[in-house]
Amino acid sequence: MIKFSGYVTNYTRLKSKIILKIIDTTGEVPGIVQVVVDGRLPNCSGQWISVWNCKPVFDQKECIREYTCESDNLRCETSTVDQPFQLCAIKCKSTLGTEIVHRYHSLKLLKNQLKFRAVGRVLHRLRCSLVQSGFVEIQTPKIMGYGSEGGSQVFCLNYFGRRAYLAQSPQLYKQQAVISGLSRVFETNYVYRAELSRTNRHLTQAYCLDCQMITNGMSGEQGLVYIQTTACNLIGVAHEEITGVKPIFKTISYEKAVVLCNEKFELLQGEDLEKQHIQHLINQLSCDYLVVDYFPVCLRPFYILRSNSEWTYGFDLFNKNMELISGGQREYRHERLILNLIQKSIDPESVSPYLQAFKNSTIPHGGFSIGFARLMMGLCEVDNIRDIVLFPRDPDLLKP
Amino acid sequence: MIKFSGYVTNYTRLKSKIILKIIDTTGEVPGIVQVVVDGRLPNCSGQWISVWNCKPVFDQKECIREYTCESDNLRCETSTVDQPFQLCAIKCKSTLGTEIVHRYHSLKLLKNQLKFRAVGRVLHRLRCSLVQSGFVEIQTPKIMGYGSEGGSQVFCLNYFGRRAYLAQSPQLYKQQAVISGLSRVFETNYVYRAELSRTNRHLTQAYCLDCQMITNGMSGEQGLVYIQTTACNLIGVAHEEITGVKPIFKTISYEKAVVLCNEKFELLQGEDLEKQHIQHLINQLSCDYLVVDYFPVCLRPFYILRSNSEWTYGFDLFNKNMELISGGQREYRHERLILNLIQKSIDPESVSPYLQAFKNSTIPHGGFSIGFARLMMGLCEVDNIRDIVLFPRDPDLLKP
Numbered sequence: 001m002i003k004f005s006g007y008v009t010n011y012t013r014l015k016s017k018i019i020l021k022i023i024d025t026t027g028e029v030p031g032i033v034q035v036v037v038d039g040r041l042p043n044c045s046g047q048w049i050s051v052w053n054c055k056p057v058f059d060q061k062e063c064i065r066e067y068t069c070e071s072d073n074l075r076c077e078t079s080t081v082d083q084p085f086q087l088c089a090i091k092c093k094s095t096l097g098t099e100i101v102h103r104y105h106s107l108k109l110l111k112n113q114l115k116f117r118a119v120g121r122v123l124h125r126l127r128c129s130l131v132q133s134g135f136v137e138i139q140t141p142k143i144m145g146y147g148s149e150g151g152s153q154v155f156c157l158n159y160f161g162r163r164a165y166l167a168q169s170p171q172l173y174k175q176q177a178v179i180s181g182l183s184r185v186f187e188t189n190y191v192y193r194a195e196l197s198r199t200n201r202h203l204t205q206a207y208c209l210d211c212q213m214i215t216n217g218m219s220g221e222q223g224l225v226y227i228q229t230t231a232c233n234l235i236g237v238a239h240e241e242i243t244g245v246k247p248i249f250k251t252i253s254y255e256k257a258v259v260l261c262n263e264k265f266e267l268l269q270g271e272d273l274e275k276q277h278i279q280h281l282i283n284q285l286s287c288d289y290l291v292v293d294y295f296p297v298c299l300r301p302f303y304i305l306r307s308n309s310e311w312t313y314g315f316d317l318f319n320k321n322m323e324l325i326s327g328g329q330r331e332y333r334h335e336r337l338i339l340n341l342i343q344k345s346i347d348p349e350s351v352s353p354y355l356q357a358f359k360n361s362t363i364p365h366g367g368f369s370i371g372f373a374r375l376m377m378g379l380c381e382v383d384n385i386r387d388i389v390l391f392p393r394d395p396d397l398l399k400p
Numbered sequence: 401m402i403k404f405s406g407y408v409t410n411y412t413r414l415k416s417k418i419i420l421k422i423i424d425t426t427g428e429v430p431g432i433v434q435v436v437v438d439g440r441l442p443n444c445s446g447q448w449i450s451v452w453n454c455k456p457v458f459d460q461k462e463c464i465r466e467y468t469c470e471s472d473n474l475r476c477e478t479s480t481v482d483q484p485f486q487l488c489a490i491k492c493k494s495t496l497g498t499e500i501v502h503r504y505h506s507l508k509l510l511k512n513q514l515k516f517r518a519v520g521r522v523l524h525r526l527r528c529s530l531v532q533s534g535f536v537e538i539q540t541p542k543i544m545g546y547g548s549e550g551g552s553q554v555f556c557l558n559y560f561g562r563r564a565y566l567a568q569s570p571q572l573y574k575q576q577a578v579i580s581g582l583s584r585v586f587e588t589n590y591v592y593r594a595e596l597s598r599t600n601r602h603l604t605q606a607y608c609l610d611c612q613m614i615t616n617g618m619s620g621e622q623g624l625v626y627i628q629t630t631a632c633n634l635i636g637v638a639h640e641e642i643t644g645v646k647p648i649f650k651t652i653s654y655e656k657a658v659v660l661c662n663e664k665f666e667l668l669q670g671e672d673l674e675k676q677h678i679q680h681l682i683n684q685l686s687c688d689y690l691v692v693d694y695f696p697v698c699l700r701p702f703y704i705l706r707s708n709s710e711w712t713y714g715f716d717l718f719n720k721n722m723e724l725i726s727g728g729q730r731e732y733r734h735e736r737l738i739l740n741l742i743q744k745s746i747d748p749e750s751v752s753p754y755l756q757a758f759k760n761s762t763i764p765h766g767g768f769s770i771g772f773a774r775l776m777m778g779l780c781e782v783d784n785i786r787d788i789v790l791f792p793r794d795p796d797l798l799k800p
Contacts, residue, residue: 005617046760050616103576103580107580107581108580113581120531124528127524131520131524136516137519138520146799155543157566160596164798180407180504181406181508189590196560217405353800356800357504360484363448363477390538391540399753400545
């Protein structure tokens with residue numbers, strides 16, 4: 001007695017038979033099954049249906065498991081009411097905007113089921129990989145008494161009459177955790193950015209995987225390689241989970257990257273790499289993911305460790321379209337942090353909560369942050385970050 | 401050549417030898433090792449030290465691994481500067497307040513290393529257990545266009561000039577995800593409560609593990625048992641991870657619990673269970689964790705499913721001191737939600753965003769929320785929730 005239970009994504013009448021496509025959820029991973037019902041049946045697309053006594057059809061097409069059953073072995077578990085949009089059209093006519101507003105309905109689409117289950121699966125694989133490598137998961141506060149990086153693009157909060165801020169980054173907390181003996185830590189949570197960006201890749205509330213690790217006993221270069229390798233291993237785990245194949249990584253220094261870009265574009269040393277430059281580099285180097293490292297001092301913040309007066313141990317990782325990761329070795333010496341701040345014309349007083357943890361004895365360390373939704377965008381091949389986030393937030397989108 | 405690396409938690413001089421206790425972090429789990437150094441050595445307590453060419457001592461005491469080494473096989477990786485408090489005293493003199501302010505230092509204490517590594521380990525075990533049971537991890541927004549449960553104790557936010565709120569609960573989002581085909585979901589993240597509670601068990605930013613699952617095809621009673629069993633299994637996983645033994649669970653209905661409480665206290669049917677009542681019940685029933693279910697309608701919110709006009713399919717789970725879990729079957733029928741609201745004298749308009757998802761076809765479901773820090777408080781035997789949270793937030797504590 002084969003039994004299925006799930007939403008009907010397609011309903012077709014064919015002579016005396018009804019062909020239903022059901023997102024079956026009786027197993028652990030939802031699969032689409034086709035059930036050919038013998039008898040009359042009202043249109044039940046978008047409805048949750050239970051169907052039992054199904055017999056497999058052995059002459060199967062299209063990789064969809066096919067079954068037959070009698071119409072009295074079928075029960076509609078939900079009542080038919082007006083739906084925001086039809087799920088049964090061959091090509092669903094919903095727009096992304098409609099899908100987000102009616103997530104409780106659009107999630108019934110098979111493409112969305114598969115996408116959001118993949119999000120959960122990849123996140124779990126990444127965490128497992130980190131735990132196996134001795135990383136300790138921590139939680140850091142999102143309500144802060146000061147803006148994380150002294151920036152202006154921060155959400156303000158009324159905290160019992162006091163002014164508070166939403167965390168733009170867990171960076172200082174990660175650093176405190178590793179320099180005080182947790183050695184290797186990670187966190188998965190939101191970062192909050194009050195940026196008026198209306199692009200396909202920016203959200204005001206972005207889920208990130210942040211890692212930080214000590215690089216004690218390593219040279220600056222060795223430490224950078226260790227941090228980059230950890231980051232690439234994670235991207236590899238995610239990529240293989242979705243595509244089944246190992247991705248190709250290439251690494252190039254910023255200096256060489258600029259030289260390579262000048263084959264096609266005019267780019268000066270010290271200028272930032274734009275989308276078209278990244279695409280050119282990835283094409284030239286024939287890779288899935290590109291690491292650019294040793295960024296110049298002028299392009300990195302004060303807390304990135306410098307390899308000399310000109311270059312830093314900072315890196316970014318890109319896929320075809322976007323920056324997925326930013327990271328590097330951190331400056332851990334209090335007096336050097338002060339010098340870096342002065343050189344960048346930042347008043348050390350304005351970041352004093354950051355500096356305090358480094359007044360005491362500290363050890364070399366570094367880390368990175370993965371923009372998790374951006375990673376999933378690439379892996380699930382969607383063009384808009386709002387299509388891979390269940391309930392996205394941008395300057396206009398505050399509901400549902 | 402045995403090598404260790406980590407912070408010195410204790411430094412003792414004994415004739416011509418120095419005895420160091422080091423939180424070794426070269427392995428995956430930190431262990432305390434005792435290294436007896438032959439030769440001179442300045443006080444290096446609280447400093448990160450690397451030590452190599454260590455020889456094991458075979459006559460060992462106190463379960464602490466003991467080694468010897470020469471003083472020139474030792475390097476202090478950090479510089480000696482003023483420390484907020486000494487780590488080397490046999491009984492550390494720091495208070496909890498001092499420890500929180502100087503977390504980058506207090507985390508070096510072995511007790512804290514073990515505690516915060518246990519937090520990460522338990523969280524990972526809980527997620528693995530859920531993934532194995534087919535639960536899908538989701539992320540729901542923490543910035544909301546309306547207060548989650550229509551409550552007043554909610555933090556307000558300036559969202560590009562508009563008023564927004566921090567989520568008090570992911571409940572509606574969890575419900576939307578399961579009723580639209582994800583079937584079983586969980587989320588781990590903060591809930592934010594603007595409560596002026598200054599107790600040992602309340603924080604304004606509390607990390608929770610929220611689960612939600614469909615109970616389709618089950619009776620109300622079966623569904624409740626299924627939800628409770630899922631919750632108890634998770635508590636069991638956490639308990640065993642820390643203590644190594646399976647805990648004892650008992651379940652009692654609210655009605656019977658009140659009868660039992662009246663052996664010692666005066667408690668009327670319909671009154672809430674207080675701390676002393678829970679302690680009495682747990683003592684009488686000889687269990688580690690107590691589930692109280694079938695709470696009366698007057699003690700549960702409008703969205704909990706009712707078994708009849710008087711009782712609900714709602715439950716709480718307690719350990720010796722505290723409520724760790726609250727959960728139950730949810731009301732999923734739009735017209736019943738309206739009736740429940742009217743009966744509780746709540747204007748349905750005030751929770752209209754909640755109601756919208758149930759206007760369409762929905763299916764039976766339920767879930768629960770575990771207060772993760774409270775669970776860890778019990779397992780790590782600490783009295784104050786601030787002692788198990790790296791950077792806690794309460795009405796007074798907004799830094800670090």
